[in-house]
Amino acid sequence: MRKRRLVITAAALAAGVGLIPGMAQAQPAAPDPHKATAPDDDPTAAEASGAEVFTSSEDRTVRTSAPGAKNRTAAAADSSALSVRLDSWGTSAHGMFLYSTFKGVEGPFNVTISWGDGITDTVTTTTERPLESEHSYAEVGDYTITVTATDPASNTQTTNKVAVRTKGSDFTPHTPLRLLDTRNGIGVTKGKVPANWYTSVKVTGQGSIPDNVTAVVLNLTVTNTTDSGHIIAAGSGKPMPDTSSVNYAAGETVPNLVVMPVGSxxxxxxDNIGFGSVDLIADVTGYFTPTPASGYKALTPTRFVDTREGKGAPKGQVAGQSSLGVQIAGVGGVPKGATAVSLNLTVTNPREAGHLTVHPSGQAAPTASNLNFTTGQTVxxxxxxxxxxxxxxMVRNGSWQPTDVVIDVNGYYTPDSNAAYVPPLGIPTRQFDSRRDGKPLPARDYLHQKSRPGVEAYILNTTVTNTTGSGFxxxxxxxxxxxxxxxxxxTPPARPVASNLNWTAGKTVANLVQAHPAEGGTIAFWNQGWENIDLIIDQFGHYGTD
Incomplete structure (x- = not known):
């Protein structure tokens, strides 16, 4: 087990959700998917903002004689001929910005930009200032941009190339597979993770996950807890963010889904931020790569299954040690070509402790779990x-006794969608914390969050804390x-029927939400309980269409 010592304040430990300093906010700050440098900024500013800059220096310039030149050898060898430096960085899921700096002659001269996808732009420029160009790729991936400048005065062509990668990545589903279990030594040396230490999950090369994976979908479970705390997930080699993924108390087994960039x-x-040691379990269900696969398509959260009412399934609880089949493709806006589904799974009225496992039909239930519960718990x-x-x-009830199951679908993945995953710039960020200004979210009320153009959905971890009653x-x-x-x-929007997380008095509960803004660009967060709550929102990326 790899470990490192963490220095955490007692106040942060007591809060259990990772406090950060900041100004109070009446509304959540709008997550900005376009924090990459604006087109009129230079590469230095782009790097300072955290963007990955792809560079090909001027000494990689190749000079040749222009077609039809009379003295081709002299022209190609002319040291005063043009040279060009290329700097490029992604501006959105599919967008790329190119900053071309020319030296050697004043111009004017003609420039041809081949973006590597069959699209070519031609412009006339000089060496007076860098040439700024933008392009949007139809598909995510790796491309080579070629810039060729033709100087009619010296009859030379100057060429340079730069390899680039889109910020966006597409999704590939993976049969649920256990990558980590500290209880029995899967993926790590057997043994609990001590307080304020960390363990590392190997993602690449596991199952069918390739080496060029950019992010991974993990169901993370903490169990055998002896005190309160929370888990912070982050790509290796990156700074530890001021966010949280799973919150726990002594004696609890708590799962949560994470969508997380993978380290180099x-x-x-x-990271286990708490006062006691814990066991950790991580099950993978999909990953993202800069290779065309499936994009995300959001839906307004829709209830597909409620066994209490007989909606989408026979009325009545799912028996212990049995499975419930749920039709997804071809129902409720999910097309038949969908490769995976994003949903919120709720268990209620369980007669005994247990767990639920969700997996594709046509396969045996894997050694993985999605949701753990105790007798009578709604989670x-x-x-x-x-x-x-x-x-x-298929939804398998791993308990020996029956339980009710509720499923709300909020989106799906399909090759027909161009909404690609874009990681947070730098590290995941805390977008909102109602504790900062001491103004909790009132009972039966909501707050709204602004969006940005080109966002299909935000990947958010929502946490509710300081609860004094039950709610969702x-x-x-x-x-x-x-x-x-x-x-x-x-005007107040219609109160939703679907739920994202449930709580009882005194509990701190977290759950991942893939939040879809309305056409006008706004998202509502509803406190459906009868008492005030504190709400924390952490952003782990978004799905971009631009």
Whole structure:
């Protein structure tokens, strides 16, 4: 087990969700998917902002005689001929910015930019200032940009190339597979993770996960806890963020879904921020690569299954040690070609402790779990799972006694969608914390969050804390626009039926939400309980269409 010592304040430990300093906010700060440098900034500013800059220096310039030149040898060898330096960085899921710096002659001269996808731009410029160009690729991936400048005065062509990669990555579902279990030594030396230490999960090379993976979907479970604390997940080699992924108390077994960038060594680190040791379990259900695969398509959260009412399944609890088949493809807006589904799974009225496992139809239930529960508990967890060949998923009740199951679908993955995963710039960030200004989210009320153009959905970890009663959180598109809120003409949106996380008095509960903004660009966070709560929102990336 790899370990490192963490220095954490007692106040942060007591809070259990990772406090950060900051100004109070009446509304959550808008996550900005376009924090990459604006087109009129230079590469130094781009690197300072955290963007990955791809560079080909001027000494890699290749000079040749222009077609039809009379003295081809002299022209090609002319040391005063043009040279060009190329700097490029992604501006969105599919967008690329190119900064071309020319030296050697004043010009004007003609420049041809081949973006590597069959698209070519031609412009006329000089060496007076760098040439700034933008392009949007139809598909995510690796490309080679070629810039050729033709100087008619010297009859030379100057060429340079730079290899680039889009910021966006596409999703590939993976049959649920256990990558880590500290209880029995899967993926790590057997033994609990001590307080304020970490363990590392190897992602690349496991199952069918390739080496060029950029991010991974993990169901993370903490168990055998002896005190309170929380788990922070982060790509290895990156600074530890001021966010949290799983919150726990003594004696609890708590799962949560994480969508997390993978470090350059193919690993994800899991930090135990608490007063006691814990066991950690990580099950993979999918991954992202800069290779065309499946994009994300969001849906307004829709209830597909409620065994209490007989919706989407026979009325009545799911028997212990049995499975419930759920039709996903071809139902409720999910097309038949969908490869995976994003849903919120809730168990309620369980007669005994146990767990639920969600997996594609046509396969045996894997040695993995998605949701753990105790007798009588109502608890939810997000799930991203492959869809079986017949369009169904299976929900297995691992308890020996029956339980009710509720499923709310919020999106799916399909090759027909161009909404690609874009990681947070730098590290995951805390976007909102109602504790900062001492203004909790009132009972039966909501707050709204602004979005940005080109965002299909945000990947958020929502945490509810300082609870004094029972309730649930609903996250749904808000049809009001930002302008309507600013000028006072907004009207309360319809109260959602679907839920994202459930809590009881005194509990701190977290759950991942893939939040879809309405057409006007707003998301609503509803406190469906009868008492005030504190709400924390951490952003782990987004799905971008631009």
């Amino acid at each position: 060594d193919g690993r994800v680190n899991l 939810a967890n997000s799930v991203i799972v492959p869809i079986g060949p017949d369009g169904r998923i 959180l609903s996250v749904a598109p808000d049809p009001n626009t930002t302008e309507q809120y600013e000028n006072g003409t907004a």
